[in-house]
Amino acid sequence: MAMMDGIKRQLRSVVEWQNPDPDVLFTQWTENGDEIKNASKLIVGPGQGCIFVYEGQVKAVIEQQCMVNLQTDNVPFWTTIKKFMQFFVSEHKVGIYFYRKTKILDQKWGTTSLIKYQDPKYQFPIGLKAYGNYSYQIEDAQAFFVNIVGSHSQVGIDEFRRIISARVIQPISDYLAECGYSYADIDANREEIARGISIKLAIVFRKLGFNISDFRIEGTDFDEDTLRRINRIADLTAEAQAAQAVGLDYAKVQQLDAMREAARNESGAAGAGMGLGAGVALGQNMAQGLTMTTPGANGTADDIAGKLAQLKKLFEAELISEAEYTAKKQELLARF
Template sequence: MAFIDGIKRQLRSVIEWKNPHPDALLVQWTENGDEIKNASKLIVGPGQGCIFVYEGKVQAVIDEQCLIDLESDNIPFWTTIKKFMQFFESEHKVGIYFYRKNKILDQKWGTLSPIKYDDPKYKFPVGLKAFGNYSYLVHDPKAFFVSVVGSHNEFYIDDFRRVMSARIIDPISDYLAESRYSYAEIDANREEIGRGISIKLSIAFRKLGFDITDFRIEGTDFDEDTLKRINRIADLSAEAQAAQAVGLDYVKVQHLEAMREAARNESGGAGMGMGLGAGIGFGQSMAQSMADTPSASTTQSDDDPMAKLAQLKKMFEAELISAAEYAAKKKDILDKL
């Protein structure tokens, strides 16, 4: 069988990339120098390119569809190779690699770990996760072979995806640091952010021989620690707006809430009394706060019971006081009429 295989190799006359795998970006045509030496024609099909490597160095790149007669066409690099390919033996390494020229469309990307940067507005660390898609093609086959392929004899779409995943974090981190978008502005500016990141990725991958196109961000999310901080900010903002709506100073509202929590956390018989005392103190503090806080309407008097009842109702609807506290204070105001 070995003898027959040897004869078949010697009878081979055409070098071409037949029926390439749909996910193949680059494949070495042969590892046997005899097959290369005996070939009489080279065919480069549609959407293909061909790289000639001699002793580990790229000697020539054919990037157009063509048919070359290796026996008669005057091709300098081929003449150089043939000089070292005598009698079906050679100590020199010759390789022919076919690569895919057409664009690879709609490839998915996602951050393997959260992208860390400091929020420029709220001054806390953000962990951003993102995903999307992109397209690419081999732009510089020589740089691709030298910088990425190396000693491998094949390279597939999955191999490029791993390269992308390893290199995408730094460009995104750099762009977010430079653009100074707060966490709340990320989704609203996804297209602009995607364009900015695409420019940085294109610069980085051009050095590897690739052209990145159609880079898009489809969605974003935050890590658990960031979500906790965001939710806390949302709660504080809602409380501040509620206090402002009823004409209260937010600092006083926080003080009253702390007193209420102290009353809630008491336990046991003595605690019930202490809780009751704290509740009374809370009601008194609430009344004092209402008395000290300017009314939303400067035309109403502090002694106007209607104004006090209206303000009290707003506080109850904003959940700044409980139903029991609302009822007790309302009764107190009505009893004074």
């Protein structure tokens, strides 16, 4: 019975990757367990490669489409196998792995955690999230087998995508820290950033046995802390520009805002009166300054119109009384 089993195992067979699953990147041939039958043929189809593994070590890689007679053809490592295997039956088993050589296109990536770096312009910490796509291709099958496949009998494209996503964060963080882009410049320079990152990724992934290409950034976003800082900068910038547009000094506008806030938040009637009184006093001083700082004897029409606009703002902010507003207004109008 044992002899018949041995004879059956020697029957001719074909070793090939038939109808490969489009979602599989790397797979072990298991049709005959892990034994190779005598006089078998190995067929490597278009877009495929094949790896011979013996006792956990890669002994040969076939990268071209071909058909090999394992009994007679001079295949690298094949003679070594024969030394250990009697009638192709041995406790030392052979692993045959097929892999996809074609380029895998349009793969999505996204950061699994925040990319953190210091904003070079505003000097506050940035928490960035990003996503995009890329293409890749197995370039060094032996390195890929050692670094990625290991003891797995199969590696799927989805599984490999997760491996890549976990490894892109550090190169992206390093590049953003080196390139000097502020948060406001990222979207405008997305293509340039992607090119710089792809160079760093190519160095990292080449060591793992594959080449990454067409790396693109499709979108970015910031965490809540970063957005709060960004919105604060935007608000302050808008206030400064608005003050400049109406001819007000931004520092004085900030003083007025602080006084108004103090008047609102002081506890008790006396405290409220003190806060409001300080605001009114500052407003009165500024109102007097509207007259004192007017250049020339009468001033130009533009100067006086600007002073009137400032005076109205002080009145609307309740920092001067109606009587003071009316008196100063009449004084400025008299200069026309």
